[in-house]
Amino acid sequence: MTVLDTRALNRATLARQHLLERAALPVGAAVAHLCGVQAQEPQEPFVGLWSRLSGFTPDALDAALTGRAVVRTHLMRRTVHLVTAEDALGWRTRHDAMLRQRVLGVYRSELAGIDLAELTAAGRAVMADGLARSMTELVKELKERWPGTPRRALGELLVAALIPMVQLPPRGLWRTKAGVRNLPLEVWLGRDVAALPADAADPVGQRIVRRYLAAYGPASTADLRAWCGLAGLPAAVKAVRPELVSFRDERGRELLDLPDAPRPGPDAPAPVRFLPAFDNAILGYQDRSRIIDEAHLSLSVTGQRVVLVDGRVTATWTTNDHRLTVTPLRPLSPAEHAAVMAEAEPLAAFLFDGVADIAVDPY
Template sequence: MPTVLDDRALNRATLARQLLLDRAALPALDAVAHLCGLQAQEPQEPFTGLWSRLRAFDPAELSGLLVDRKVVRTHLMRRTVHLVTAGDALAWRSRHAPMLRQRVLGTYRADFAGVDLDELAADAARLAADGVPRTMPELARALAGRWPGPGQRALGEMVVAALLPMAQVPPRGLWRTGGGARNVSLARWLGRPVDPPHQDGPGHPEGPDPVGRALVRRYLAAFGPAATADLRAWSGVAGLPGAVAALRPELVVLRDSRGRELLDLPDAPRPDPDTPAPVRFLPAFDNALLGYQERGRIVADEHRGLSVAGERVVLVDGRVAATWRTDAGTVTVTALRPLARAERAEVVEEGGRLARFLSDGGDGGARLVTGEG
């Protein structure tokens, strides 16, 4: 019989994989790689995500990685802008391409009725070949003469988020720096072509779906133990059963308290459920919440909508217990449940450290608002 992990055991395993149980002594590049990227449609949020996970994190380090093209902002998992390593962007983009196209069509299918998407992609690639950074509306306007049917928003989103592998270039995403989203060809920006789709065949030396198998391993290392439904929810890619099946002989099979089958890497950390979990402040859209179909390991069902609404949350004893926002150098925390005195003190202390980080070492502090008056 598979080992059953109760909610607390699953919570502690998740925190360990997400570098939220103990801050890691990792370079920012290694942390981005381990986490399979950070969701980044809000450009400043990844800085808080790494601050909560790394010891002595310097935001200039992440900005430097963007400028040096070692990490990149691009549409990937779930058709969402992610901050990923350059190598992962190039290796994973083709595997995500069908999902990206289908998700844009799911929103704009009527706009593209009768449109040959391959021809549109070829026109867009010729336009982007000059390497000039363009906004989504600028790309749409440049293509609208030949493709007048789709609305400009639909046309721009189809090109940038689905048809062409694109990168959002700095200053977008740099620390404390504004800047609209301007897009260039991913291959041109990184100086290397996107890896082509892998073609499986009888007796192929790499085996079935090597990119998919790498995605499964990487996901479990950062998010496991997890169900296949969780893997689909994180990636948005439905076509991974073959990769999972090929890996099953080397994976551990577990179950959660609801009876769901969970898969995991055999040597991945699964800490003692009684391991203390420190207070952690998570940014908007953090993948520690969004990376699962079943999010009960970290957030109660009644608060599940906070993550998709872009609320920033506070973990107390490893679970969502509050939301937070910033205002004039102060981090304001709103409790979602009664907090014990020791919990309140830890929340205020950690919130003060976050305020000082966000204000570049200024005199920021934190205040706690509760429902108890």
């Protein structure tokens, strides 16, 4: 079985993530290809798409959100993602059990004894008037029925797990600060969430496997689980395995992939790219060594924005008062420094509508 070294995996990931070359895609198509864009920090998806799409402008994502082609919702790993309307409707039921388990895992003692069906029905009854509500407003209308349960626990269970919800614009629009106001997904989109089939074939899971590999492969089943948070995909992987090709990484792990997906050679040039906080190019794997060194793994879960140099996390970056500052994690060569500056300049212009100060801190 062919062994793919870390650099080969790195280039495959960058190619699938549109980080080797910006793609000429509409926002909706890009979000669909990426299987969603992590979005718990509302402004971060704009940078992620800017780094991946040629000619990207903020109004394109704003239009996708207000036009209901893309929605903000809890899905993979119980985190807020931007996903297409079609994926939100088609994937949500497959994620229901995971979403419940994760909320109950956080609030197990606070939610002990709660009848989930009763709470769901009560929440849906409140939302039946079609009005968007904050989590606090929703729980306030239910508090008398569960007076001893902490409001935060009740609210998170309802809006993140029991009722498929959308976080409505203006939340998530460009340069807009707005609180979270929720509306049931089916109400916002005017269509029903797809039900799982009665048989055990799990076609939804099979589509998720194929889509994940298209955007993240070659990858292991552990990587797949880490990305989506779903434990119950072995049957789906087994069903699609005859369609796939297999590799090994340098640790001997089996990696699965689509046969015709791009796998550039390890010497393919990788331009400097600026990634937003919590970017799935890093978080989409259990083994993140293809893109980030072990010493810097904490950056990927603490909300640090990072810079890829030669395809790997090599610096962090921050913005403050029309100033973009890059902080290297290792010494940069003169050529690398110049390449970082060359990519930082258009990013700063994008973020600040014109000239901004750019600084690269000494290592």
